[in-house]
Amino acid sequence: MLNNIDINKMNQLMEENKDARQIISQLLENHHTAVSTIAHEIRNPLTLVSSSLQIIEAQHPEVKEFANWNQTMDDVQFMCGLLNELSTFNNSNRLHHSVFSIERLIRNIAVSFAISLDAEDSDIEFSSKIAHGMGDFTGDKMKLEEVVLNLLRNAKDAVGEEGSITLCAERDSDQIIIRCKDNGCGIPDDIMDTIFEPFVTHKEGGTGLGLSLSKRIVEAHGGTITAESSKENGTVFTVFLPI
Numbered sequence: 325m326l327n328n329i330d331i332n333k334m335n336q337l338m339e340e341n342k343d344a345r346q347i348i349s350q351l352l353e354n355h356h357t358a359v360s361t362i363a364h365e366i367r368n369p370l371t372l373v374s375s376s377l378q379i380i381e382a383q384h385p386e387v388k389e390f391a392n393w394n395q396t397m398d399d400v401q402f403m404c405g406l407l408n409e410l411s412t413f414n415n416s417n418r419l420h421h422s423v424f425s426i427e428r429l430i431r432n433i434a435v436s437f438a439i440s441l442d443a444e445d446s447d448i449e450f451s452s453k454i455a456h457g458m459g460d461f462t463g464d465k466m467k468l469e470e471v472v473l474n475l476l477r478n479a480k481d482a483v484g485e486e487g488s489i490t491l492c493a494e495r496d497s498d499q500i501i502i503r504c505k506d507n508g509c510g511i512p513d514d515i516m517d518t519i520f521e522p523f524v525t526h527k528e529g530g531t532g533l534g535l536s537l538s539k540r541i542v543e544a545h546g547g548t549i550t551a552e553s554s555k556e557n558g559t560v561f562t563v564f565l566p567i
């Protein structure tokens with residue numbers, strides 16, 4: 325996997341040399357196609373296995389009594405989810421631009437998130453502070469929604485049953501700033517450097533793609549994403565998006 329230094333070197337080579345630009349672009353395209361093809365080829369038979377298991381369970385409910393049946397069903401669902409996330413990750417820097425109100429987008433996400441907490445009868449305190457008049461934004465609406473949802477989901481996992489989460493959005497001259505704060509468990513110093521790398525997870529059942537995907541999406545918009553955390557105060561993720 326390329327780290328930031330490798331990516332910077334690669335970008336420098338591409339800027340300096342026309343042939344390198346052509347070859348690297350072609351390699352990246354081949355890499356993208358290879359990942360898409362592998363994900364697609366594995367997903368097809370896996371979907372068949374998943375459907376067959378569901379039919380078996382519907383026609384023979386007694387199979388649920390078998391040791392490991394539920395675990396097998398969960399594992400298959402997890403693999404389907406992982407392949408979906410891998411495809412999304414692979415496509416995260418391909419943006420479909422439109423012009424939209426970022427204020428309305430963040431407001432809608434906040435409302436949906438509050439509803440989902442209510443539906444679960446959660447005791448998590450959720451609030452949002454979304455500035456008016458942030459103007460139109462040009463970017464990939466669906467992908468930016470994915471970013472904010474990833475941050476909110478992580479915050480929810482971090483605060484557990486109780487705790488509080490705040491989503492803020494404001495405009496600061498030529499950039500939009502989105503913050504997701506929680507007073508949860510915090511991110512230990514020794515893992516802070518790796519949280520944005522793909523497949524880094526400290527959760528049972530996590531894929532570890534949420535933050536790396538979010539970073540790729542934000543950077544594809546020319547923005548940045550940062551994290552500050554402490555055990556005492558919890559965590560703040562901040563997304564800066566140039567207008």
Ligand SMILES: Nc1ncnc2c1ncn2[C@@H]1O[C@H](COP(=O)(O)OP(=O)(O)OP(=O)(O)O)[C@@H](O)[C@H]1O
Pocket residue numbers: 474478479482506508509510511519524525526527529530531532533534535536559
């Ligand atoms: N708000 C947060 N508070 C504490 N730790 C966090 C927070 N956000 C992320 N982390 C840490 O960073 C790790 C990586 O997060 P990331 O979203 O990439 O993957 P994940 O949540 O583990 O899995 P998934 O792919 O399902 O999102 C998490 O496993 C967790 O240890």
Ligand SMILES: [Mg+2]
Pocket residue numbers: 474477478534535
């Ligand atoms: Mg996550």
